[in-house]
Amino acid sequence: EAGVAQSPRYKIIEKRQSVAFWCNPISGHATLYWYQQILGQGPKLLIQFQNNGVVDDSQLPKDRFSAERLKGVDSTLKIQPAKLEDSAVYLCASSSRSTLGNIQYFGAGTRLSVL
Amino acid sequence: GDSVTQMEGPVTLSEEAFLTINCTYTATGYPSLFWYVQYPGEGLQLLLKATKADDKGSNKGFEATYRKETTSFHLEKGSVQVSDSAVYFCALIGGTDKLIFGTGTRLQVFP
Numbered sequence: 001e002a003g004v005a006q007s008p009r010y011k012i013i014e015k016r017q018s019v020a021f022w023c024n025p026i027s028g029h030a031t032l033y034w035y036q037q038i039l040g041q042g043p044k045l046l047i048q049f050q051n052n053g054v055v056d057d058s059q060l061p062k063d064r065f066s067a068e069r070l071k072g073v074d075s076t077l078k079i080q081p082a083k084l085e086d087s088a089v090y091l092c093a094s095s096s097r098s099t100l101g102n103i104q105y106f107g108a109g110t111r112l113s114v115l
Numbered sequence: 116g117d118s119v120t121q122m123e124g125p126v127t128l129s130e131e132a133f134l135t136i137n138c139t140y141t142a143t144g145y146p147s148l149f150w151y152v153q154y155p156g157e158g159l160q161l162l163l164k165a166t167k168a169d170d171k172g173s174n175k176g177f178e179a180t181y182r183k184e185t186t187s188f189h190l191e192k193g194s195v196q197v198s199d200s201a202v203y204f205c206a207l208i209g210g211t212d213k214l215i216f217g218t219g220t221r222l223q224v225f226p
Contacts, residue, residue, distance in 0.1 A: 003158075004158070006158075033214075040218065040219075041218055041219075042119075042204055042206070042216030042217050042218050042219055043159070043204075043216050044216075045213055045214070048213075056213070091158065091159065093159075102208065102212075103161055103164070104161075104214055105161075106151075106158040106159040106160070107158050108156070108157055108158040109158055
């Protein structure tokens, strides 16, 4: 079974530029999550999708961050314009409710450096 | 709100030493508890989980027991290997249905 795919793995941009990250979840997983992991901290949820609908975006800085999952499969997260404090690893995860519980499976992440 | 507190790292051990990484939590109700591991350059992987009090999760020689009376979920391994070097995250899912992580503990094992 293929895991959660993310691209790019690394991105370096200057402040005020825009950037986009892509995620393809595990096949059949209805729920998709984007997390921000700042160096030395645990991941923090930015947004959660159920199929192509937003379940929770309460922690998403909506003035500069946006995300979509148009066909209920892959998703993109965009930052425009980027700030220095956006430097972090952006993790995508997916899950499927089952008898084993709502286990989230993570991609390798995109490491963003804002200069 | 719900939260997880982990011991700070790095934890530095020699190969075959005993490992304990402490984790305590604050949550209403009965959360599910998890340990995730992040190897260098890789994403988070679920290591083990426990969903109710006194449950013991185990995988790859690692164990953790859900202790409701002490609100703890300490990670242990009897004999660590160099390949266990990674960052370990304790996490919970509580009443909000969100996965809440601790800050992570880096483990370094030397031969």
